[in-house]
Amino acid sequence: MRPSGRSWGIISAFDVVPVMHMQLMRIFLLLVWASSASAAELPDWSGVWQRVEGNGGMFDVSTTKPPNGFAGTPGVRQHPPLTEAWERKYAANLELVAAGRLPDPISRCGTPAGYPRLLALPDVYEFIVRPEQTWIITENGPNIMRIYTDGRQHPPAGERWPTFTGDSVGHWVDGALVFTTVSMVGEAQTVLDRSGMTLSDQASVATRMYLTDEGLLRAELEIEDSLALTEPWRVVRHFRRLPEGTKAYDYACAENNRNPITNSGQTLTLDTDGKVIDKVIEND
């Protein structure tokens, strides 16, 4: 029953609502139809995944020397097309690795790994695909990467700032997610791996991700960086789907971090009472 008392004009809210309701319903149905049509064309990336290329998180295993070397092992490095200036930076970090003093930002349990390093992490991954957006969720860290595929463009320069995962927009092409990422923090707060490889905050990444015939999820990256690279650096990474039912869990890095890092980059070890176990502590 319609209440009496039309208090605000000739046409009451109760007259308008049915019209609005019908229009909204039409729009909603159109959106559902459009969304469903798009969703039907999207690939199945459900489940829990794990990186294929391990090597202690070495980012570009194809150029790693010695082959199969592990990130963080003295003498192990990759060979991107580096500018002279960036080769010097990388060489300096490699010396820190050799001395056991490379300050890996994620070891402090305060910041995420960022993009593109988040494609080379241990533990597991989830790829949540929607027509308007895809999320890459890494258990380790954790990291949440948002890739918008709703037609938007990167914001203008004045409306974005360097972040760990940057700003990603893209679209779907024949089952492949194609996107570009800009505005990453670079060397200021991230490394690509524990060999000490970094990029600058001028880097951009063009990524293409798709399922291979073998059921692997393949990510092809083309990295450009006017400060670090003399030409585009192409890196490929793969992920394998883990058995159905595999779960991802919390990764609360600060829950019981007994390995604080000194300003000099030394990783300490604490006992259960929080006291330093190390016999030798370098001056910061």
Next chain:
Amino acid sequence: MTRSVFAIALLVFAFAADAHHSSAMFDKEKVIEVTATVREFQWTNPHVWIEIIVESEDGVAEDWSIEGLGPNGLFRNGWRPNSFKAGDKITIRFNPMLDGSKAGGFIGAKFEDGHTLGNWK
């Protein structure tokens, strides 16, 4: 108490390189094997910790802290929150700290009933 120290031929036995921090503090060329009693098992991120009591060569009980990988990956590899219990008698292998302090990176453990965890070959 039994304690043995042996060099390793393959780095595959060493404390895994995927820890959330550098493993530079460990001597990955050396493995210590001791019999010990578990004092506490910390099933926590970013690493699990096996707190053990080791009897020194002169009969003094020493507390050692042995660091493992993260609980999530370990769970997916068969570990459980009660894989170690206070009072368990174990033989444990680890990479010792380079500076000789009483800690190490977990490699493997064998329990009294013969079952093992980690890398025990």
